Amino acid sequence: MRENILSIIEKYQKDHRRLMDILIAIQDTYRHIPDEAVDILADQLDLSKVDVEQTISFYHFLSREPVGKYAIYLNDSAVANISGRAEVVQAFEEELGISFNNVTADGLIGMWDTADIGMNDQEPAALINGAVFTKLTPKKVKNLVAGIKAGKDIPDLVTEIGEEVNGPAALSTMVTNNIRQKGAILFSDDYEVGQALKQAIAQTPEEIVTEVKQSNLRGRGGAGFPAGLKWDFCRQSGGDEVYLICNADEGEPGTFKDRVILTELPKLLFEGMAIAGYAIGAKQGIVYLRYEYRYMQAYLESILQELRDQNFLGKNIAGKAGFDFDIRIQLGAGAYVCGEETALIESLEGKRGEPRNRPPFPVQRGYLDKPTVVNNVETLCSVVQVILEGAEWFKSFGTSESAGTKLLSLSGDCKNPGIYAVEWGVTVQKLIRRAGATNVQAVQIGGPSGMCIGPDQFNRQLAFEDLATGGSLIFIGEERDLLGDFVVNFMDFFIDESCGSCAPCRSLNVILRNKLLKILDGKGTNQDIDELYKWAGVGRVTNRCGLGQTAANPILSTIENFRHLYEDLVETNENFVSTFDLKDSVAESNAAVDREFVLPHKTR
Amino acid sequence: MTKPVLATTSLAGCFGCHMSFLDIDERILELIDLVEFNKSPVDDIKTFTKQCDIGLIEGGCCNSENIEVLKDFRKNCNILVSVGECAIMGGLPALRNGISIKECLEEAYLDGPTVKANTEKIMPNDEELPMLLDMVYPCHEIVKIDYFLPGCPPRADLIWNALVALVTGDELKMPYEVVKFD
DSSP, X not given: OHHHHHHHHHHTTTOGGGHHHHHHHHHHHHSSOXXXXXXXXXXXXXXXXXXXXXXXXXXXXOOSSXXXXXXXXXXXXXXXXXXXXXXXXXXXXXXXXXXXXXXXTTSSEEEEEESOOSOGGGOSOEEETTEEEOSOOHHHHHHHHHHHHTTOOHHHHOOSOOSGGGSTTTTOOSOOOOEXXXXXXXXXXXXXXXXXXXXHHTSOHHHHHHHHHHTTOBOSSSSOOBHHHHHHXXXXXXXXXXXXXXXXXXXXXXXXXXXXXXXXXXXXXHHHHHHHHHHHTOSEEEEEEOGGGGGGHHHHHHHHHHHHHTTSSBSSGGGOTTOOBEEEEEEOOSOGGGGSHHHHXXXXXXXXXXXXXXXXXXXXXXXXXXXXXEEEHHHHHHHHHHHHHOHHHHHTSBOSSSBSEEEEEEEESSSSOEEEEEETTOBHHHHHHHHTOOSEEEEEESSTTSEEEOGGGTTOBBSTTSBOOSSEEEEEETTSOIIIIIIHHHHHHHHHHOOSOSHIIIIIHHHHHHHHHHHHTTOOBHHHHHHHHHHHTHHHHHOSXXXXXXXXXXXXXXXXXXXXXXXXXXXXXXTOBOOOOHHHHHHHHHHHHTOOXXXXXXXX | OOOOEEEEEESXXXXXXXXXXXXXXXXXXXXXXXXXXXXXXXXXXXSOOSOEEEEEEESBEEEHHHHHHHHHHXXXXXXXXXXXXHHHHOTGGGGGGGSOHHHHHHIIIIISTTOOSOTTOOOOOOTTSOOEEEEEEOGGGTBXXXXXXXXXXXXXXXXXXXXXXXXXXOOOOOOHHHHOOO
């Protein structure tokens, strides 16, 4: 083992900042991180053992215990649940004779719950040793388990294959793209790789920044910060070492647009990164790819090599002397919070993905404490069209404050889940129609951290000035239990994904979830609803990062828009006496001391 | 005009909140002018003799008697106030909530290192004794509580100010000094 681990460490030049890669490689080989490996890593990388251990413990896909030769990670998002997850779980458990979150006695197969894996349009879905298995049914599960027991390799277990890039020529994956509506900016028919890059390097970096500023392109990850301004701030920070990071850690449940971009348009993305690199003076770009999308890693590497061969990456790019820029892909290891840019940077440096205090902002001090721009996948893709067609053309799409188009992931109770490229300003109603959703009770905009709206608000627009979104809508049908099936699931998600750094995020969300369960259990009062609402607001001002600030949104926005659902569940009698049951609560102590229950006990 | 009627009790508490209440010093004379006491350890009235306006509750609920008393207070008082951490969230007694009551009893009466005399391994089970609850409950999980006064104990000034505000209807004065806890 020692030799093997040493060679893995060697592969990453004994660089402790590449701890993530090293740990993933060890996890792949041994199906866990053995004690011996921790000792060797601490020794070789000049870290303390605790440094190594705390990084391991932070990430969902790194484990100190063996996860099974075949590790099945089954998505447990709300949409998976309404798509038949329970039957799939039952089938797995029956076939293997163990319950979830366990490994078979022979160590062959482990089954684990896992947070959203970006397949909301094809649930229930699971990752098995990195490969994606979609639209699972009890029958498919049976075949899968039989195949695994027969010792088949993962590629041989994949029976259905998706279209085009997902097909045998490149990815050979079960994933399908489901692109339902193409738009001018991301899916332009006449896109030719390198054109925009050549156009960009004919201008000065300042001119590029100005153009992007004028286009009003805003960040597509959700927060909507103007991209040109971010670049400008980075340039102002100065220094000769600057980094560009592409945030492909798309972890918001219900969002899968970056998955499709990475599958269909990787060249557009990498060209956008090269242009951004040129504009801010970065020599290195890093794509932080969520672990769940690692099935694309080799394919993306091959595209990068293709671009290097064409001299669109590497040294003196496209003949421009002195313009050197290259891209590497960094794999995450399963942590929603790493989508937050400062947590992402921590993770890139081989540490726990805990958000940093801001300021300093990444554009001042980011990766390795150098000025760093972190842009979303879709933002960087949009840059290419801004350069090709100009800021004015770009602004001709969308609304006054939200220029351009937006890629949306639509899923949930609808006929046509998938990807829709729309202009900003589109109404929710229109999207409901296009997705073929009927009898819609509610729409979750922008994932759990966004908001939940009812029919009286379906005429609202998707735009930064109205309903801002990082790119997802989940339709929730009339027949669903909105609070029980969705809000509880969303709260569980945030509780699991909290990094634990801020107390209100770490504990308050648990308290809120429990209070919600109390109400769902019929034990709540109006006072509970009021308190829930009041306390939920606390996280917004007392947590450090976006996760903590928005984690209570599932509760906040459903109390705001669906208060009647809560009120239907609570006791309205002002002098309500809880459903506390004296007989039940003294049963244990009475049994311990051997006495009978007598009521009433006389008060003295 | 008749004076508002006040009742107080200590459930699973240490009487510290009552002691803090008595810390109002010379204002105790004003207190007598302000309210009439009914069931309370202050005047040693054991049972309610009339409907009261305000009930101050110290301590959470750890046994069946606490439950009975608390329900009795809810029935006989128009306004209930949880006074101090034990009433509000179980406080120190709730430290046992992570341990099963069976284990607690065994540790206390059978297995504890200081248990020497109990050679017959008796656990107290006389029917005169209140029955122990599986956990220590905060008061608002048993009945509706109208107001909460935090602190361990809440300062005399906080209790006094709250009481005066309730009786007079004036706004509660809560300067920083009376709600800081370190």
